[in-house]
Amino acid sequence: MDTSEYLSMGDAARLLGVTKARISQLAASGTLACDIVGGRKMVEYNSAVAYQKVRKRGRRPAADVGRKFTLMSADHEVAHVSFDPSREYPFEIAEVLDAQRMPFGTCSSSSPTVNKRELNVWWSHRSVPDVRPGLVSRYRELGIASGIEVPVQCLGLSLSDCYWLRPAECDGLKWRNLNYFENDFERSAPEGRSGWLEGIGLKNPDNTSEGELPKSWMIRNAVRVLVKGCGMDDQRPFNEAVATALHRRLLSEGEFVPYTVGRMFDGPVCLCDDFLDGREEYVPAVYVKGALGSQRGNSTYDRYCRFLGKHGADEAAVRRSMSQMIVCDALLANSDRHWRNFGIIRNVDTLEIRPAPLFDSGNCLWYNVPTAVLAAGEFGFSAKPFGPDPSVQLALADSLDWFDSSRLNGFVDEAIEILSQSEWATAEGRLESICRGLERRVIEVNAAVEVLRHVRR
Template sequence: MFDTTVHEASTLLGVSVGRVHQIIKSGQLPAEQLAGIWLIDRNSVLARAANKPQPGRPSDPSGFRRAARFLLMNRTHEVLSFKFDASTGEFFEADEIIDAARAPLSVMSPRGTRASKVALSYWWAHRTIPKARTGIEEKLRELGIADTYDLPFRSLGLSLSDQYWVKPYDSDLRWEDVNFFQNDFAETEAGDWLAEVGLDSPDNTSDGVLSKRWICEDGKRVLLKGGTLLEQEPFNEAIATELHRRLLTSGEYVPYELRQWNDSYVSACPNFLSSTEELIPAYYVNEVRSRDDRANSYRHYVDCCHALGVENIEDALGKMIVCDYLVANADRHWRNFGLVRDVETLEYRPAPLFDSGSSLWCRVPTRELQYTPFVFDTRPFFDDSSRQLRLVDDASWLDCDQLAGFAEWAADFLDENVSMYGRTDFVFEGIQTLVDHVVAVFG
């Protein structure tokens, strides 16, 4: 009998209203919509409640948060125990080291006998939404919490960028029951970017300033990402994807597509990690070895990758440098590339190229474009884009013929965004200038 409302089902199942809507959408709960209101078959709700997986997530996140001691987990592996100071966002008493090899890279001492509390606190600070994210201060007030570093505890610290999570010491929570790679998460149809923050959602651990939101789509995890005032960044992601398709092979880049969501342009990309993998930003890779004063930042990073057994890293970096140059990417900072590690085998590989939205002079005001030369500051190795390009010793993979017509394609694509009026001609000339230089150097 269809006589149970979504709110009643939420109470009976012990999940959020958004989660109930998601279960209905997936067909797991029979329901029908009358006068705009969803009514659910009560017997199906009771049956689902009776067979709810145990153990599961704590029904009271605040009670979980008050636990005195926690275990940092990496998938099914216990890594270390710790206490966390909610008033400062800092770790203390990270004392019991269980599996140093699976700890976050760079937080362990060389012999793996102790964890740096400072390094753990820094790592955790980049595991949550930055305060610069639009709307986060208001969201914190709504949730009644003091700071963003407390947000990850709302979802056990779980992420879709790695396999780390936290649980109360001696609890019986299991990875299989709680992880977001295999279990659906709260997802409402509301357009607010921060709608799921504070609920059972990977959005609690989404880093970066641009608005982001994870969704479940046909069994896949998809990241939606917005833009700034002109909404150029989502278009840039799709343009970079077109370039990557022309020059690289599948698996070497993350494919982005342009969508409209909540009356805005967004980019959408699938999660490129499996349920046994983690992304390790280059920032942490750099901490693997002490830097030789004679080595530049490029050589030091390569040496650190070699120390981890990554042999093809210079080929991957060469592709990143050339592709970033061709779209004038000005924001390839040390957290926007890195390695992927399998947490079971502890084997590494270069991460595919991702996050190319801050490119094509999108941060230059339209009125200033005509006075801006076709140059740009680069990251991460040299500010001078031409100097960074010279780091590429082997470009045998580069088929310059594939660059023909790319500038025209990009400009035509940008023209779909009415905010680009007065910008696309400059972008076309800029890309063509960069293409001509690459062809002259490597063609």
């Protein structure tokens, strides 16, 4: 491949006199042709020049006309929308029908005014990111010009919420006949698949699964199961099993999502059941954070808990759930508790909200730290989402009646037994170092919790 035939996103932006964000939009809509070159998304030079000529003639490049839909939440009509991938904001709201059921953070319940940018950011997370291994090739194989089109073609159906698009000319379509919570989908049987991307472009919830790691939805014994692989390492599926072992010791059923480890597509995977039913949606905390506004509080943590309490959640339950997340992440040295992998669950009928169970803890236990660093006894990590100092974040935990340090007896041995199945974790003495680091975390967190309890008496 001749790399001189490609432009970086920044160079393409300078050539066309637009922002890098606009280049990303043009690439997503298929207006600019792109390839992955050396692990980076690059714009084909000839495509950029052709677009430049069209702009100079004062004409817009060929684009899909605005298609009309009703944005639905299960059976509820939420808004009339149009979709045009050539626009800066592909989704436009024609009319809000139910402000309370708009995607969280995109519209005030007291006003029909929609934040256009936030709405399109929300929709963009229904697309599989281009960095997912093999995705661009899969699109070419299926003749799909742009990834942003895929969720639209599949009506936006997901197993993470109840939103979907009902075409304007199809008023007879019903949620009960379409949703993946109750209805089968294509390539849902593990034995019928040979690769991660076989569900892409078909009637399958994989089309709306975000995240960089390979993942796929399956149906096992009538239960919807998310299967997630790993990257260059094979430790993270086993990390999820370690996290589950910890959560079982400290938390109650329903407060966490249990994971198991299996093998699929010639590698280890972790599996978990969907924690939603067909009348619930998962709302990532990032949308709550964006809505905090002038909410008062001593910290972002405090403001988050107060805001949810003010908007119908049990604030004590929120603080308990958040404290559990902070303490368990501190024990596991979780370095990736970003604002999208914790949040709330909202009932689409009653609009009642509650904390989501603890899930997605695989990026922990120093999986990406060089072996030499671990061998030297360096077990530091950057805490999220309120960090980066783990001790400062741990001090935010203000609901600790659930924590019983005696239940951690034997946990390190259990964790090491699980990790002994990972080739990455057992290479070059890593496992011994992880054991020492985990022992240190247990001692330090136990001591910190005792101090916090004493201070708050």
